[in-house]
Amino acid sequence: MHRILLDLIPFNQTHTAINQSETIIELLKEMTIGHKILGIMTDNASNMIAMGRILKDKINDKFNNQNLQHFCCGAHVLNIIVEEGIKLISKEISKAREFSIKL
Incomplete structure (x- = not known):
């Protein structure tokens, strides 16, 4: 198993769950790895918890990947x-x- 930092992205939008999940989806599309991603780790902020739920659904829909797990640091x-x-x-x-x- 490998752990890799994918990117550091300037994020000038409001830090809503939707904005964050859309940014991550675009990165996964660009890198063509959406079908391979297994997990994401965040802090416990409410927007991050919501983003994890949204991201799990979007990754399933867009990349047919049901394996994503959201972990709190x-x-x-x-x-x-x-x-x-x-x-x-x-x-x-x-x-x-x-x-x-x-x-």
Whole structure:
């Protein structure tokens, strides 16, 4: 299995699920690989989740490819969990910082 970055594309449109999925479909057409694509990884933003659903349908329709899987980035999910955890203990962190300064 190979992992390849297909392209970096300037994206000057609004970042809606439809605009993003159409841009990806055009790239897949241009590279003639729509029938080979197995997965796409994004963050958990609502527009990206919606884009994954739209893209799955479009790839099935345009390239007869029913294999596309949409994955959410594990590092992004972990980052969100850590940020939320830090919010829960922010008072304790502040107290520990103040205490360490006094030492």
